[in-house]
Amino acid sequence: MTSSEQEFLNNYHPEDYEKPSVAVDLLVFTIEEAALKLVMIRREEMPFQNKLALPGVFVNIRESLEEAAYRGIEEETGLTDIYLEQLYTWGDLERDPRMRIISVSYMALVPIHKIHLSKGKRTTQVSLYPVEELLAEETEIAFDHKKMIACARERIKNKTEYTDVAFAFLPEEFTLPQLQRIYEILLGKELYKANFRKKIKDLVEETEHYTTGVSHRPSQYYRRKGNGEEVGKNEQMESISESGNR
């Protein structure tokens, strides 16, 4: 802050100035039926009435951005304890026709078995939609949320290549074919079994369990190898360095 801002601040009374509102918009991703899906709500009011939009909440003066994001996700979906990551902050003037809102987008990655949309406190229509559909040319999405979705989709793809994010979509124990399917969906391309296994072999460890009742060779269950930190807890500013489109 410059010294003139400093002076400004010393005589500063919030009431005197018009401030933008600050919100968080939430991108809760999961994988269901071999598709990457997103929690969306159907808007009931103008503007963008009946259009799909991302869930979001305003940031309370007494909560951090991350707290607001967790609160919003719990209110909409009942989820707690999940992988959460800040993505980008959207501040264009015309993002919302009613008023100036600056919105910080957060992305959550959740295994489908943890999602019970009915558990949210809200009565709004909340459901899962395939990201592919949401991004389609002809699909209309409220506000600048389509851009947010495109942005998050890209980010997931990139992070899949150099981190463990894929595990966030699976339960504790999983088979390698399951894991590979997750990677394929996130990357949008098929992988070779043998090569895939070589690549991730250090990230997982065997269990004693096998799939049963399948009419072919059963598959062994694995779990993540305890390489220190878990996927599922936010790490500060993690989005940053990293990240970047290639």
Added chain:
Amino acid sequence: MTSSEQEFLNNYHPEDYEKPSVAVDLLVFTIEEAALKLVMIRREEMPFQNKLALPGVFVNIRESLEEAAYRGIEEETGLTDIYLEQLYTWGDLERDPRMRIISVSYMALVPIHKIHLSKGKRTTQVSLYPVEELLAEETEIAFDHKKMIACARERIKNKTEYTDVAFAFLPEEFTLPQLQRIYEILLGKELYKANFRKKIKDLVEETEHYTTGVSHRPSQYYRRKGNGEEVGKNEQMESISESGNR
């Protein structure tokens, strides 16, 4: 936004609620004397009096975040037309002891020959400091700005590995030893000449010029090969996907 937020919004009058203030904090990087340096100001007021801080401005209700960032950078340093990228948004409650401020950090990468700190409109003490020093354990920095610096430093390192950001620190024409030096400073390690050249050969094209007056073999000047878009213009949400710590 949920329908209940929708209702909320319909009865919403800004005066009724306390909103956080929104600012942008600016990380203007350059390379000088074989060191990565940052434009910092010396605070003249409490809190953090006499401590170093990042330059920053409040976001006006009628300007976008990016516009605010460009405005701030021009006011402090006189720079215009530069590489700019959003990094992260900091929203903890206690970031500023005086009031709730949410701050969006932006990073600019500038060749040293373009920087003339005197050209800023502000009278504040503005100068360049080596990032190494700023990040040192014993250096005190105002607010949470040290975290911002650490974060940006990491991001630059990562982006250097898979993008062209290094070019942002150089003039139009440059020699390959110069370019290599930039990479070495950004990555924090020495590189092998031959390997480096193999890696970047597709990114550059020769010019006719050579260095002169050096008491050893002269070095040929190169320029960036016109691979479409330039480094120096912001690309939307570029920070996101990619990015990420490894």
Added chain:
DNA sequence: ACAATAGTGTCTGTGAGACAGTATCGA
């Protein structure tokens, strides 16, 4: 036996890393 999926062995090409060698200037 066969369909179906799980899981493994191995060849090949590419590219990073390491190092040794040659080139061209001023003094």
Added chain:
DNA sequence: TCGATACTGTCTCACAGACACTATTGT
């Protein structure tokens, strides 16, 4: 000629990609 830096050729090793092969279940 020498010191200094620019620039190039090439070996090695690790790893991604591609493909062929073996293994184990239910019917």
